[in-house]
Amino acid sequence: MKGEKKKKIIKTVKIDVDKCNGCRACEVICSSFHAAPKYSSNNPARARIKVIREPLSDIYVPVYAGEYTPAECAGRDKYTIDGKEYDECAFCRASCPSRDDFKEPDSGLPLKCDMCEGEEEPLCVKVCLADALVLEEREEEVEEDQEQVELEIGLESLTKKHGMQKVLDAIARMSQKEDS
Amino acid sequence: MRYAETGFNLEVDLTRGNIERVATDPRDTELYLGGLGTSTKILWDRVAPEVEPFSPDNLLIFSAGLLCGTPATGCNRTIVSTISPQTLLMAFSMMGGFWAPELKYAGYDKVILRGKSPDLVYLWIKNDKVEIRDASHLRGKGATETAELIRQELNEPKAQVASIGLAGENRVYFASIEQGRSSASRGGIGAVMGDKGLKAIAVRGTGDVNVARPVEFFELCNEVLEYIKFRENNPIPGVMPILARLGSPQEMQVHDEKWHTENFMWGNSRVRRKGFWDEEVEKQWTDTMTRARTRLISCYNCPMKCGASISMPGLPTYMMKCFSKLTYTMAAMSDLDFGLRIAQRATEYGVDGFSTPQVMAFGLELYENGILTDDDLPGLPSGNEDRFYWLLDRIVRREGIGDVLANGTYWAAKQIGKGADKYAHNNIKKHEQLPLKLSMLNPIYFLMYATGEKINITQIEGQFPQAPFPTREEREAFVKDWFQVPDEKFKQYFLDWELRGENSIPYYPTVEMSCDIVDWQEKMHYIDDALGMCAGLSSFPLKPPYHIHNYPKFISAGAGIDMDETKLTQAAKRYRTLVRAVNIRRGMRRKDDKPPENHWKKRFPELEKELLDTYYRFKGWNNDGVPTKASLDELGLDYVSDDFMQRGILTESENAF
Numbered sequence: 001m002k003g004e005k006k007k008k009i010i011k012t013v014k015i016d017v018d019k020c021n022g023c024r025a026c027e028v029i030c031s032s033f034h035a036a037p038k039y040s041s042n043n044p045a046r047a048r049i050k051v052i053r054e055p056l057s058d059i060y061v062p063v064y065a066g067e068y069t070p071a072e073c074a075g076r077d078k079y080t081i082d083g084k085e086y087d088e089c090a091f092c093r094a095s096c097p098s099r100d101d102f103k104e105p106d107s108g109l110p111l112k113c114d115m116c117e118g119e120e121e122p123l124c125v126k127v128c129l130a131d132a133l134v135l136e137e138r139e140e141e142v143e144e145d146q147e148q149v150e151l152e153i154g155l156e157s158l159t160k161k162h163g164m165q166k167v168l169d170a171i172a173r174m175s176q177k178e179d180s
Numbered sequence: 181m182r183y184a185e186t187g188f189n190l191e192v193d194l195t196r197g198n199i200e201r202v203a204t205d206p207r208d209t210e211l212y213l214g215g216l217g218t219s220t221k222i223l224w225d226r227v228a229p230e231v232e233p234f235s236p237d238n239l240l241i242f243s244a245g246l247l248c249g250t251p252a253t254g255c256n257r258t259i260v261s262t263i264s265p266q267t268l269l270m271a272f273s274m275m276g277g278f279w280a281p282e283l284k285y286a287g288y289d290k291v292i293l294r295g296k297s298p299d300l301v302y303l304w305i306k307n308d309k310v311e312i313r314d315a316s317h318l319r320g321k322g323a324t325e326t327a328e329l330i331r332q333e334l335n336e337p338k339a340q341v342a343s344i345g346l347a348g349e350n351r352v353y354f355a356s357i358e359q360g361r362s363s364a365s366r367g368g369i370g371a372v373m374g375d376k377g378l379k380a381i382a383v384r385g386t387g388d389v390n391v392a393r394p395v396e397f398f399e400l401c402n403e404v405l406e407y408i409k410f411r412e413n414n415p416i417p418g419v420m421p422i423l424a425r426l427g428s429p430q431e432m433q434v435h436d437e438k439w440h441t442e443n444f445m446w447g448n449s450r451v452r453r454k455g456f457w458d459e460e461v462e463k464q465w466t467d468t469m470t471r472a473r474t475r476l477i478s479c480y481n482c483p484m485k486c487g488a489s490i491s492m493p494g495l496p497t498y499m500m501k502c503f504s505k506l507t508y509t510m511a512a513m514s515d516l517d518f519g520l521r522i523a524q525r526a527t528e529y530g531v532d533g534f535s536t537p538q539v540m541a542f543g544l545e546l547y548e549n550g551i552l553t554d555d556d557l558p559g560l561p562s563g564n565e566d567r568f569y570w571l572l573d574r575i576v577r578r579e580g581i582g583d584v585l586a587n588g589t590y591w592a593a594k595q596i597g598k599g600a601d602k603y604a605h606n607n608i609k610k611h612e613q614l615p616l617k618l619s620m621l622n623p624i625y626f627l628m629y630a631t632g633e634k635i636n637i638t639q640i641e642g643q644f645p646q647a648p649f650p651t652r653e654e655r656e657a658f659v660k661d662w663f664q665v666p667d668e669k670f671k672q673y674f675l676d677w678e679l680r681g682e683n684s685i686p687y688y689p690t691v692e693m694s695c696d697i698v699d700w701q702e703k704m705h706y707i708d709d710a711l712g713m714c715a716g717l718s719s720f721p722l723k724p725p726y727h728i729h730n731y732p733k734f735i736s737a738g739a740g741i742d743m744d745e746t747k748l749t750q751a752a753k754r755y756r757t758l759v760r761a762v763n764i765r766r767g768m769r770r771k772d773d774k775p776p777e778n779h780w781k782k783r784f785p786e787l788e789k790e791l792l793d794t795y796y797r798f799k800g801w802n803n804d805g806v807p808t809k810a811s812l813d814e815l816g817l818d819y820v821s822d823d824f825m826q827r828g829i830l831t832e833s834e835n836a837f
Contacts, residue, residue: 021485023478024278025253032251032398039394042251043285045386054337055360056328056497058474058489105386127405129412129483 005141011115012136013064013125020060020132022053026124033116033123045105048113049124052090059084062124062133065102066093068110073098182206183392184247184739185214190288190310192303194376195236195295199310204289210741210751211816213710214246214289216272217755219261222292223270224758224820229765233265233368234351234375242283242291242342242381245712247738249284249389251401253408253725254717256281256480258342258359259709264367266353266588267609267635269763271367274639275342276479276714277359279383282340286385297377300349302330305383306339315379320346322528323358324498330382343380344370345530347576351375352586354535354612358527361477361487361499365532366636367611368588392740400734407725408483408717416658416722418649426724427484427716431505432476435466440503446510448541449606449615465516469505472520484716492517495524503614503638504533510615511537512568522568529576534636535588535612540571542589542603543581551598556581588612606776609768611635613776621686621780623694626788627795628701629775631805633759639705642720644670644697648677648684664727666700666745673697686784691791695798706752707731754815757800757807761820764829770796770805806830 027044034048035041044050048065073096076088095102095110102111116122125133143149159167191200204218212218219241231237240262247255258280264271283291286305293303300315318326327341340359347355348370355370356363364370391397408426415424420439422429438457445452472492476485477499487501500523508526509519526536544567546552547560554560558580561570574582584592589604589612606613608629614637624644625637632640643664649655652675659671673693678684689697704719704727711731718726726734732743773792796803800811809830812821824830 021476021478021483023480023482025481025483028251028481035388035394037394039251039391039398041388041390042249043386043388045285046388055477055489055499056324058497060475127483129405129409130478130485 005143008140008142010138010140012138013122014134014136015062016132016134017061019130020051020062021130022051022055022060023130024051024053025127026062026133027051029123029127033119043105046111048102048111050101052087057084059086060132061086061090063091064093064113065095065111067095067112069094069096072096181390183390184250184735185209185289186284186287186389188288189290189292190305192291192293192310192312193295194293194297194301194312194378197297197312199312201288201308201310209246209739212755212758213707213735213751215243215248215257215259215712216261216706216709216759217751218710219243219259219272219290220270220755220758220762222290223261223263224762227263229767231263233263233268233372236294236296236376238263238294238372240293240369240372240376240378242279242293244280244283244289245708246710247734248280248712250391250738251398251481252711252713252734252738253401253404254479254482254484254714255712256482257709257712257714258283258364259712260357260364260369262367262369262372263766264369264611265351265371266368266590267611269609269633269766269768270759271369272634272709272759273357273364273366273369274709275357275359275362275364276482277340277362278480279340279342279359279362280712281389281480282383282385284385284389285387286383287387291381293376293378296375300377300379302343302380302382303378304330304334304339305381305385306336307385307387318379319349322346323348323356323530324360324496324528326380327358327360327382330380334382336382336384339382339384341380341382343530344373344378345528345576347371347529347531347586348374349379350576350578350586352531352576352578353588353591354532354539356530356532358530361501362479363527363530363533365534366634366639368532370530391738393737397734397737400730400737403730404717404725405483411723411725418654418658419645419722423646423722426721428486428502428714428720430486431502432469432473432486432488432500435462435469437462437465437506440506441510443616444506444510445615445617446513448511448538448545448603449617450545451513452617461515468516468520479714482714482717484714486716490520490524492521492524495521496528498524498527500527507533507537507615508568511541512565514565518565518568522565522572525569526572529572531572531576534614536572536575537568538606538612538615539575539585539589539592540568542592543571543585544568545603546596546600549603551596551600551603552581605778608632608775609635609772613637617778617781619781621782621784621787623686623689623691623787623791624697624701626775626780627694627698627791629779630773630792631698631795631799632702633763634705638720639715640702642715643701643704643722643724645674645722648674648679650679662723663729664723666728667696670697670700686782686787691787691794694791695795698795699798702756703749703752704728706756707748710752710755711735750815754817757812757815757817758820760801760805760807761812761817761824764806765823765827768805770803773805802830 026049027047030047052061079086121135125135243259261272302315323343323345326343342359351371353368356365472490474489477487491497508522575586590610593600593604628640735743809821
């Protein structure tokens with residue numbers, strides 16, 4: 001089965017940690033833009049971007065808030081790059097139980113970067129005159145039925161493990177539930 | 181709801197260990213704006229003129245500016261004010277960095293400290309939770325080191341810490357308060373903090389700062405950012421590189437130090453070294469700086485990169501900005517490698533990078549001239565650079581001669597006697613100044629040096645070019661897009677200003693023009709200090725993004741205070757006059773309003789008298805420099821004029837003035 005090719009815009013913020021000057025203007029504008037009403041208040045603790053900043057170790061890493069995850073990872077990673085040791089989970093975008101980052105300070109609800117929907121470009125990129133954050137957009141062709149292929153791979157492994165009959169039974173039960 | 185400000189101060193009594201959160205009066209914000217303005221009002225109300233700097237009744241006020249914590253680019257300054265042990269007058273020193281906005285997010289505009297803690301402590305502010313914590317384990321630790329230790333023990337990597345080093349603990353009169361890449365250094369405010377037994381204030385805030393008219397405020401911020409971009413792409417032609425762009429003088433970026441090394445004085449502000457800057461020096465110093473500098477860094481919410489992380493081989497990393505790059509080097513007649521090395525130790529000790537090198541050079545000059553002897557300096561090393569380290573170590577510990585020098589050149593000279601006062605030659609109001617000695621009197625600078633109560637010329641000057649441009653064409657090009665001027669007449673002043681001839685210094689700019697120019701320059705600095713704006717984006721550079729025309733809009737849209745240029749000018753005049761009043765009540769008069777005797781070779785006593793007379797009148801001060809009753813009352817400072825009358829500082833007969 002061959003799917004049709006479809007064009008899709010991929011937005012990437014290129015983060016150049018060597019250029020970051022640690023000013024946190026990205027955090028400021030982010031919290032301001034996402035305030036309700038827009039721009040009415042400022043609070044970097046609400047920002048969906050955070051600069052990991054350890055001046056004495058020369059560590060400056062802007063990190064965006066990504067997906068919420070209900071559970072923390074089984075293990076943690078510590079990176080050493082060019083002799084600089086980065087904190088556990090430093091590069092991770094998740095709003096996760098293991099840390100306070102990317103959560104509303106009052107409610108604890110998760111925050112996630114939305115690339116400043118409705119704006120020409122994310123405002124953090126706009127205010128970063130150091131060019132540590134640069135937006136790149138590119139068009140990619142994707143096969144539309146990509147998901148179908150993935151589904152089949154998944155089902156195949158399930159049949160291998162449980163046998164075809166059990167999988168069919170399970171699907172039949174699930175479809176009955178959905179109908180009722 | 182209060183906008184831009186939080187509406188609350190923290191009142192901390194260190195003697196009793198009492199902490200209170202106190203609501204402030206919004207009417208004070210209208211009258212004095214915030215930051216320096218409202219802090220001056222508190223000092224006037226609560227610190228009587230009899231109170232000594234090291235009295236428990238002296239206040240030490242850490243204040244955020246009115247617009248700190250809003251998205252206004254570069255608005256991040258902490259204004260620290262108290263009574264200075266060195267000048268015995270009001271000290272207000274400022275620092276950029278990240279501390280003030282964090283205080284706002286924690287929910288406070290100011291931290292007002294009184295009393296004295298019996299033991300060394302630090303203050304920990306996290307939103308509503310504020311506690312005084314033991315700091316005995318931090319005694320003697322470096323300022324930067326202390327900040328790191330506090331962050332670790334609190335497990336609060338995002339806390340911002342302002343701390344003192346050994347110098348502050350030992351009440352060195354030129355001790356600074358350090359905060360990572362920034363420091364509040366002038367006036368010995370670190371000594372007052374040490375005297376109060378306060379090692380540091382750590383703050384972390386996760387609350388909101390609101391603005392009154394969000395969209396309008398956001399657009400103003402955007403305009404400023406766009407103009408910053410424009411100015412970065414269009415440096416001012418015809419001025420030295422460090423002044424061509426915005427920000428503090430770009431000492432960390434610019435390697436060309438011809439201007440400083442050949443025009444500023446070396447040693448104890450004595451020697452001018454024409455022809456010093458040659459190819460070899462340039463190569464060596466550029467190499468030193470390039471290796472040492474790991475990154476150019478900014479303050480909170482500011483694209484300018486005025487600071488740098490400095491890592492000298494074998495030494496811990498520290499952060500530096502501006503002219504402290506050269507002060508140690510030049511005082512010791514050494515090279516940049518030495519300057520960057522000793523600055524690391526000095527930063528951890530927490531001392532003022534302007535005064536400290538001069539104090540040490542002063543001490544060594546006294547030794548070379550036999551006023552201090554081997555008996556006074558037992559164990560003084562023979563090497564020149566070693567001597568500077570040796571003196572620095574002794575000053576911050578107040579050991580031996582260090583105990584004398586720790587009081588600054590003015591007080592040290594008095595104590596040493598034997599004609600030592602001739603060597604303390606670079607002071608204004610008892611405080612060491614930038615090591616500049618020039619030829620021809622400059623009327624603008626004369627007034628700024630004489631009457632500036634910020635004690636530091638870089639915190640008074642700005643906006644108006646420091647020197648005329650050689651040709652009329654260049655001047656015309658300069659004024660073409662000079663919209664920052666408060667009045668068109670300033671363009672004409674500059675257009676007609678020539679390097680030589682009738683329209684040159686000292687008689688041009690004329691006395692009246694000089695008054696106008698100095699008043700404008702000073703006003704912009706005072707506005708910055710109330711709003712918390714960095715002078716590097718406002719009052720200091722030529723053609724800055726913030727100016728008298730857009731500031732009222734920022735205040736209106738940000739704080740919700742109805743503001744226009746007239747009202748803002750009046751407010752700035754009000755608290756500027758109140759600063760003067762605090763100092764007048766402490767005994768300052770015309771006799772104190774003078775630059776160092778030898779600042780210029782060519783002096784003009786009659787012209788200088790006329791300048792001061794006219795400027796005093798212009799400011800509404802009497803001939804002795806005291807604000808008159810009429811001018812005080814006009815500013816709504818009748819409580820000051822009442823006090824002055826009661827004390828006999830003003831008399832009825834003077835009111836006719």
